[in-house]
Amino acid sequence: MLDRLPQPGSDPLWSLISAFRADPRPGRMDLVVGVYRDESGETPVPEAVRRAEARLAQAAPSKAYRALSGNAAFNAGMVRLLLGDVPARLARTHAMQSVGGTGALRLLAEMIAAARPDATVWSSDPGYINHRPLMTAPGLRFETYRLREDDRALDLDAMLDDLKAAVPGDVVLLHGCCHNPSGIDLSEPQWAEVSAFCAARGLIPLVDMAYQGFGDGMEADAAGLRRVVDENPTVLIAASCSKNMGLYCERTGAALVVGESPAAIAPVGPLLERIARASYSMPPEHGAAIAAEILVAPESWLREVDAMRARVNGLRSALGDALEAEGADPAFAGLRRQKGMFSLLPLGPEEMRRLREEFAIYGTDTGRINVAGLRHEQIAPLARALHAVSR
């Protein structure tokens, strides 16, 4: 059997990370790995997480099996974080703890396929590298809509033009905030248009929320999602605590399904639990227990997320200033207004290769850089290198 295994091509991100690790040059920059870093280059554990962990260790709860749907307090806390404390929304929402945001996407893909095996999922181009494998794994079709920026903002006409080919029951994948890889987000009026477009055409929004708090703030980042929930009968949500709680390796996330009414969501829980049972059974408790503690009294955690966001925004404007001082191409100006950890540089694979080979600066061939991986001392050399390869 083993001699018949198909060989998947090597993961392009992983080869870049290996090349970075093997690079001996002192000023090398890893802008590939998608984690937040502080000024010392570390991915910190938030203080709120440390405190919650200490309390949990003291309480030493049993490790006996929990539930297929995960930690109930966590699920309830996540619904409030995402949708606000609005009874009308909560009553029509089912939440299930998942193995990270990735696990939420996969659960939802399986659920969609169980109801509508011929549905097409429409995702942005450029888009998150794992959306296609996650959605097509249970057999769903996958198409893309254009996501690009004109000289000021997201080009909504291009996006909606492409989505006109979607048919009722198709799923439209949207990034709740901080689009990965581009940092190009829908503005408030654009959310209104997309929400109305989906409602009018019977398209089902699937909102991937992996960076809540990194764009404009915890509440502001959920505003588009909340509008979509209020204006559409069915909305799917995949949420991750990896970035905003720094719980990356604890694999903590949630899948939410919003239906037209409380009765409409009744079949959701049993089906999601059956899907989970047939793959990993129960989700890991530790990260969810930490998050549940934090969500009960989130104030100090929210301040820590504010500080992470302020740091990333500070890096964005410092990079914008440095590029302007170099006299770099105005195409880089988007870096300032884009949101969250990532941006796509206006550079092709050849320029990205030169960045690696001549300057030891590692981004992906598609031009993605993790702005949140930068340190301030790296801004000036990065701006010089970007200007040099783009001339």
Ligand code: PMP
């Ligand atoms: N969606 C998007 C857009 C992401 O960027 C990521 C990962 N960074 C995920 C989902 C998955 O998150 P997790 O690590 O929690 O599985």
